[in-house]
Amino acid sequence: MSQLILCHCWDVTTSEIEQVIADGAPDIEWIKRHTGISTGSCQGRWCLQQTLAWLRKHYPEYAWEQLPTARPPLYPVRVWQLAGAPLEDEQP
Amino acid sequence: MEEIPFRYNGRRLKGLQGDTIAIALLRNGIRVFDRSVKRRMKRGVSCLEGYCMSCLLEVNGQPDVITCRTPLRLGMDIRSQVAIPSPKVDIRAPIQVAAFKIAGPELYYRLFTKPAWASELWMRFLARMAGRGRLAAPHAQPDPLPFQTCRVDVLVVGGGLAGIASADEANHRGANVMIIDRNDRLGGAYTRWQALGDVPELLEPLTEPLPQLSPDVQVLNNATLLALYEDKTALALSEQSAYRIFYDVAVIATGSYPRVVSFPGSDAPLHLPVQGLLRAAVETSWVPRSAILLDVDSYGTLWKSTLESLGTTVHMEKVTVEDCLTGQVQARNGSGRKGIQLASGKRLYAEVVCWSAGWYPRTELIRMAGGKAVYQKDSDQFLPVLTEQFQVAPDTFAAGGCTGTTGFRSALEHGRQAGARAVAWLRIDANQERPGTPDEQLESPPTSQGGDS
Numbered sequence: 001m002s003q004l005i006l007c008h009c010w011d012v013t014t015s016e017i018e019q020v021i022a023d024g025a026p027d028i029e030w031i032k033r034h035t036g037i038s039t040g041s042c043q044g045r046w047c048l049q050q051t052l053a054w055l056r057k058h059y060p061e062y063a064w065e066q067l068p069t070a071r072p073p074l075y076p077v078r079v080w081q082l083a084g085a086p087l088e089d090e091q092p
Numbered sequence: 093m094e095e096i097p098f099r100y101n102g103r104r105l106k107g108l109q110g111d112t113i114a115i116a117l118l119r120n121g122i123r124v125f126d127r128s129v130k131r132r133m134k135r136g137v138s139c140l141e142g143y144c145m146s147c148l149l150e151v152n153g154q155p156d157v158i159t160c161r162t163p164l165r166l167g168m169d170i171r172s173q174v175a176i177p178s179p180k181v182d183i184r185a186p187i188q189v190a191a192f193k194i195a196g197p198e199l200y201y202r203l204f205t206k207p208a209w210a211s212e213l214w215m216r217f218l219a220r221m222a223g224r225g226r227l228a229a230p231h232a233q234p235d236p237l238p239f240q241t242c243r244v245d246v247l248v249v250g251g252g253l254a255g256i257a258s259a260d261e262a263n264h265r266g267a268n269v270m271i272i273d274r275n276d277r278l279g280g281a282y283t284r285w286q287a288l289g290d291v292p293e294l295l296e297p298l299t300e301p302l303p304q305l306s307p308d309v310q311v312l313n314n315a316t317l318l319a320l321y322e323d324k325t326a327l328a329l330s331e332q333s334a335y336r337i338f339y340d341v342a343v344i345a346t347g348s349y350p351r352v353v354s355f356p357g358s359d360a361p362l363h364l365p366v367q368g369l370l371r372a373a374v375e376t377s378w379v380p381r382s383a384i385l386l387d388v389d390s391y392g393t394l395w396k397s398t399l400e401s402l403g404t405t406v407h408m409e410k411v412t413v414e415d416c417l418t419g420q421v422q423a424r425n426g427s428g429r430k431g432i433q434l435a436s437g438k439r440l441y442a443e444v445v446c447w448s449a450g451w452y453p454r455t456e457l458i459r460m461a462g463g464k465a466v467y468q469k470d471s472d473q474f475l476p477v478l479t480e481q482f483q484v485a486p487d488t489f490a491a492g493g494c495t496g497t498t499g500f501r502s503a504l505e506h507g508r509q510a511g512a513r514a515v516a517w518l519r520i521d522a523n524q525e526r527p528g529t530p531d532e533q534l535e536s537p538p539t540s541q542g543g544d545s
Contacts, residue, residue, distance in 0.1 A: 002357035004419060008138065008146050011131040011359075019196075041156060042145040046138070049452055050354040053472075054417050067465040067474045070456040072319030076148065076156035077329065081236040085327060086336050 006054060007047040009040020014054060021059060028055070028062050041076050098168040101178060108376075113159035113170060114140065114147050115376045123361050125149055125159070127175040131192065132185035136361025140368030142274070143349050146361070149173060153233045160372075161274065163331075237334045244270040244310065246514050247326060247339035249317050249457060252280025253302070253500050254492025255345035257507030258514065260303040262343070265515040270310040270337065272317055272328055278305070280347055281493075282500050287374045288398055296499035303504075320461050324487060340487065341514040344458055345507060347493035348451035353388055355416035357423025358445075362430055366395045366446040379404050382442040384432050386411045386421070388449040395448045407440050413449070453494045461488040471496065482510040489514045 003013040012035045020034045031037065037051055038044030048067070055063040073082070094109040100117060107116025114137050117125060125136040125147055138146035142161040150171045151157040159170075175182045195203050204214035248259045251273025259271040277283065279302065285295065305311065315330040320342060328335040350365030357363075366385060373379045382405040385392055396406045415421045415435050424431035424439060431441045455465040458476045463484035465474040475496040476484050484490045491510035492503040 002423065004354060004356045004417070005131075005133065005359040006354055008128065008135070008144060008359050011128050011133060040145065041148060042143065043456070045143040045349065045454075045456065046145065046352055050352050050417070052467075053413060054354075057414075057417060063467075065467050067455060067459060070459040072321070072460060073327070074318050074456055074460075075158065075316055075329075076145075077318055078155070078236070080233075081329070081334060082327070084236050084239055085334070086239055086241050 006051045007035070007037045007040060009042055009047070010036035012037045012047070017051075017055075021062070028064055031062065043070065043074065096164050096166055098164060098166070098170060100170045101172055107164045111164045111376050111378070113149070113151065113157070113162050113164050113168070115160070115372055115378045116164045117159070118378060124179040125361070126172040126179050127182045127185065129174055132174075132182050132188050134179065134360050137364060138359070138361065139350070139364050140372045141349055141365070146359075237329065237332065239334045239336055241336045241338070242270065242310070243338045244268050245340050245518055246270070246343060246511070247272070247337055247341070248343045248345060248511075250280065250345035250347055250492070250494075251275065251278035251311070251313075252345060252347045252492060253282050253503040254347070254507035254510070255280070255343070256303055256305060257504045258343045258345060258489075258491055258511030259309050260305055261508045261511030262515050263306050263309050265512060267515045267518060269308075270312060270339075271305070272312040272315050274314070274316055276314050278311065278313070284371060284374045288370060289401065296501045298500050298504070317457070320457055341518050342461060342488045343510050343514050344461070344484070344488060344490040344494055345492045345510075346454040346457055348453045348498075351449040351452045353386065353413060353416050353447045353449050355421045355423065356419050357425065358416075360423060360425055360430070362444040363423060364444065364446055366399070366448045369444065369446050370395070370398060373402050380443040381405065382444075383407075384409065384430065384440050384442045384445045386432070386445070386447040388413060388447055391450070392448045405442075407442060409434055409440070411435070451493060451498060453496050455494060458484045458488070458490055458494065461485045463488060463490070481513045482506060483513065483517070487517070489517075
């Protein structure tokens with residue numbers, strides 16, 4: 001039987017999250033840092049709803065009540081591109 | 093239609109005028125675009141809406157290009173980034189799968205931790221194996237896009253109905269407005285559903301015509317907003333240019349994305365929300381021959397008839413999110429076709445598997461601007477916290493799908509009001525005390541009603 005992969009970017013399965021919780025993860029922040037869930041190129045857009053739905057069902061004390069802050073950039077971009085951005089004092 | 097030749101992993105292929113890269117690959121029968129980094133799972137199209145990031149490929153030396161949102165151009169050189177030697181047969185897949193079987197999911201940091209030299213060698217080996225392939229040499233990479241700077245009073249993010257309405261309203265009230273949209277024309281979901289015929293009833297069809305934007309409003313089409321920064325600047329990218337936008341007030345009208353339904357095996361390509369399929373049908377006229385439709389939110393019959401009118405054979409099955417998350421529903425992928433095993437043990441096969449599960453508000457930019465998105469049990473969504481003035485954070489307003497509304501009529505109405513509030517906020521003198529942000533919830537500012545243009 002194929003596994004339920006919640007996170008496509010880092011291939012995080014439900015059994016992996018169960019393992020991290022069994023190892024004593026105190027909260028979802030720990031799960032996130034340990035498995036990399038919601039830190040891939042989708043930045044949680046794809047995986048977070050399903051992960052939280054799954055957590056709410058099996059480990060309700062771990063599910064977030066409020067989504068974390070989103071950080072730039074929203075989409076993959078080369079640092080080389082960002083490095084050329086004009087500065088504040090160059091504004092028209 | 094005109095054919096566009098391109099290359100994919102060295103093969104010469106042809107797409108059609110108007111295709112995105114992902115659709116051109118699908119037309120050529122390529123379903124597996126690449127492999128995932130960690131478990132080497134097959135990756136390809138998973139949403140066709142530009143948010144799943146499963147279809148990333150290297151295009152003309154540029155890594156991580158979202159292929160389902162990037163138009164195909166003549167002579168593009170498209171490559172897989174992870175798979176070796178090809179996405180279909182990946183030699184690292186069996187090695188890695190075996191390693192996972194033996195060492196478990198923590199293979200990366202549990203093996204060879206001692207002695208120090210072994211750990212170092214192991215890390216170096218991992219660094220070679222990991223990641224999205226290797227970048228082309230610096231001289232072979234495309235140059236960064238040139239930056240343009242602009243200064244506006246009101247920056248409207250998203251060109252759907254809410255965005256158009258708020259840009260229109262803010263412009264009527266004398267503000268200098270820019271509207272930024274990811275598609276090649278404004279109108280968002282409304283224009284897309286209109287192209288399919290009748291707008292579904294669940295989305296409240298409009299009785300009034302769409303507002304015609306005045307030429308004073310700057311429209312930035314085909315551009316993606318990457319960031320809103322604290323110093324009230326925004327970064328955006330289009331195919332030809334990068335933009336640094338200095339703004340005073342932002343109106344976020346990013347709409348919503350289709351809700352994700354995960355079940356065992358659903359990470360394989362072509363398991364996607366039905367809205368993505370219909371978007372592709374409108375934008376590129378690509379439709380699958382057959383589809384399995386998992387009806388989660390009971391609007392399945394509506395989507396089924398839309399898909400059937402496009403020429404797709406649809407098998408519809410009613411399932412629940414519970415069934416999916418507990419493994420009652422499973423993907424059964426055969427050679428070249430997608431299968432589903434239902435809770436009853438029944439198996440179905442088709443070209444694609446899609447689901448109808450409603451929408452989910454896009455709150456990333458709201459949260460980036462300092463707003464909050466809090467879980468609401470009754471709607472099972474994270475909804476932004478907003479004041480009656482449609483304000484989500486200091487200098488930031490929001491309207492439409494990203495605030496959790498689904499109707500087109502309410503998108504227009506809320507968009508107008510958010511536009512009006514944004515201009516009222518702009519006009520309040522910097523020395524005056526400003527009305528409350530969602531955290532403070534003070535009394536409402538003295539603004540006139542929206543929609544009086």
